[in-house]
Amino acid sequence: MQADPEESTSMIRPALLAVLFLGLLCSEAAFSYQVEAGSSSNEVFILLVNDQPSAPFHSISLTHAAPGIVGTATASIVPVQVEAESSDLAALQFDVLPGVALGATGQLIITLAGEAAGKAIETQVTVPLEVVESAPAAQGVVGTGVPAPDPGGVDSDGDGVTDALEVAFGSNPNDPESFPGQPFAVPALGWVGAVLLALFALAWGWVLAHAPQQGSRA
């Protein structure tokens, strides 16, 4: 008995959606940043977004705890203050020791501390590093060009991020709904996620190809 194409696709679609979900899930679990042994002047650019509705984030400091694979690390950009519902750029520059083994990992812990509304606020970000033979030059929430401080820069859509930084972080400077890192900050896909996404794409294409046409049973 020939299978009913409509029935087949109706069974397959939920399964594919499940594969997509798993793919997205795995993509986050696979988060890591790749660096090369002996590389210098690697830089972690942080778009610091102050969500406080009325209080500036000030007295900012940037400190770190580096893993063994990192040689020196220095705060290269530290904003003096980030206004309420606004953003600014911070950065940490670091070297990777030469001779570290491929596949070596470590956690670079960056702490941004400051004060807002009379409270001390300390945000800690853990950056998992992995030494690879050849690392992408730009990773994470990237757009076009290298981020640079943009004091007084134009913010066309009024979302608190200047146009220049939106471009650098890959969001639309003219769309207030488009914000760096949204809707999810998935800066890299692990191999499991990539495989699952590829499977999803292939299967979705097959489903679209075999889907019954509108009005064919009439």
Next chain:
Amino acid sequence: MSVALRLTLVFTIAASLLAASLSHGATRIQLVVHIPDTGLSVTDLSGEIVGEVDGIATDALVGATPGEVLPGASLQLSVLPTPGALTWGQLDAGGDFQAGLPANGHDGHFSTPLAGAPFAQIYTPPVEFDLTGPNGAAERPLRLAVRIESSPGEAVVVSKEILLVKPPVVLVHGINSGPSAWTNFQAAFEATHGFRTYTVDHSGGSYASGPPTYGGNGDPHEVYSFVRGGIPGLVGVSDALVAFRNGDASAHPGKRIAVAKADLVASSYGGLLSRWYIEQAADYTGNVRKLITMGTPHRGTPITNMDVEALTNPTIAAADAQLLSPIVSVGGSLQIIDDFGFIRWKDGGSPQDVVPALRVMTVGSDLLAVLNEGAPFHDEVAYGSIVGTDDYIDFLLIPLLNVFNGLEPTRGLLTAQKSYFPWMPILDGGPSASDAVVPTWSQTLPARSTSVPFDHLSFHDSSTVQSIVSIWLQDSELPRGAAHRTAFQAQVIPQAASRGNAYVGSALIGTQSVGGGLVSDAINRVAFSGPTLGSSGGLPRLGPSGGVVTATLTGMSRVVSAGAPQTRTLRLVEDDVFDTTLDVLSASLDPGATPTGELFSYSLEARLGRDQSASILGPDGALSNFLGGEIWSVGYEIDGEPDYDQSPWADIDFPSFSLPTAFVPGESEPFIVTAAGSPFTLEGGVHANAGGGASQSVNALLYEDNFFSDTLLEDRTFTISTPSDAFPGILLPYSEPGYLLYKNGSGHVAGADNSSFETNADVYHYLIQPGASNPSSSNVSVDVAP
């Protein structure tokens, strides 16, 4: 966002990564980090402070049972509802987040609100500022924090520094004092011990009676409100708490401190007022944590029994102050204390104003009974008492020279220390048993007390006392009211029977005035009066013509048997190298309705006078002085009572004697006499030959003074009636009118009996008195009219 759009984004990112993967060497990583709006707020759980607070006072109190805490101020910490795991804790000295607070309670405790709000915590401070011991710091910062972990590897810690501070200390002065008594205490206590202090001013007594001056009516029913606070322009407990909450300059400037309770440190009567507020006031709100008393008469002090009697007993109150005598007399003691600035009653008032407060402190007073009987002390307040044992108040102004020698007749001029109330040791059982004002048995709260070698006026400025107070205010084991109640009521106080009044001199044994309990008799003072007595320079003065002086002896005696007169012998004495008895009174003292054991007052009159050599004499003795004028010191004794020597000395002035001249009224020398004559009255004093009530002949003569032989102008003998209280030997005044000098037919000055044979004559007054020498006056010049 649709799945299609999400997919598009994923592919965009993937493409971007793919393109970037072709690069080598230096890389860059771009992240987006949010400073979240956690909405962390730290507020006063009581709601007394609106908005955020900056600190909290460690004003809790350890309870009676293990683990029990009587809470003080608490804070509520809360954040906005947020996804992720919340952990409450603090930042350590290195700025690192530590979950929770130390289990030993040193930094306080977190607890979950009863309502179970998932995003809130209650913070209660430690029960003392520093559980490890006294700490001189004024504040201790603590960084309370919450850690929100939104995802693995990404967490935010939000913290707020709050100040732990000691509760406000409210200082309550005693009666006859004011806030300035604490000036040095405040300076040292704040600088050295880290407390913020406030001074109550109840010197005005009743709030309704007007602005504060020294000495109010003192009735605790009303005056406790000064301790309570809330009176415009004055500071009490509630005002101190408000100052803390508002970040007032007097507290922790600019820092809003959550606080529920203050500590009280009270001196003398201030301790009773504080206790009344805590234990009796209907509007007490539980805002006191600890009360430390210094020299407070918890069971009263006999000296106030004396003072009240002195101010209310007409016999005692009517006794006049005379020179130095009131300094050592009970009746004048309050006035003297006032003179030296230690008692001030309301401006325009009188010593009576202070009676209500004094009456509160009398041994056995009704108000003390209210405080101490039944259920004294508050279960939710901790108490401690500092007990002074120096029964001599130092009045030394100039080293080695005691200018207040008159304070106590039994002390030497060069004695360094003098008892403010010289009879105090007698009342209190001996040396070191009082602080010179309040007996130690009355100052003591037995569950926690310590003795210090200071007198009643020296507590405040003592660094030792300040340290003790500081330690106790940071001592979590300071006993609460229940423990004090048990110990206080179990205490046996033999002196509690020393109710009533006492008027005693002091007996010196060795270098101390000693005694024990109340004596049977209480000598008060000698006061002088009489028809010929004047005054000069504040001193009673008996003129050259003499006259009977009445010496009123006032005092009190204990009733041996109710209703039965008590026969006693009182001796009026003059103080000299060897004291001289002037008058001996065998008196029957009537106790009236005074019950057995109580003291009743008496007032008896003795007599004294003078002769023409300024000797002092009484019916039973005399002491001569041939050098002229003299100030005599007079006191009295009661026979058969070993508890005292004699009453304080009262001084009286007998100026040098001279017989008055024959003087024509309305004229000055030379007197001009005419043929019609100029009459005048001859005055003088005559030696009494017999006792009072009789008549006595006086022979007063006028002479003209010649070089060889004086001429008798008039020889007149007249009779005077002696006063009923006169006695032989006393000089009695006479005043005889009708003497006459005139110009006779020869143009000479003449008297009733003879002529001078002179147109100008020197005339004098001559007195013939059997039993004594015959005095004469100086001359007056008399001329005849042209």
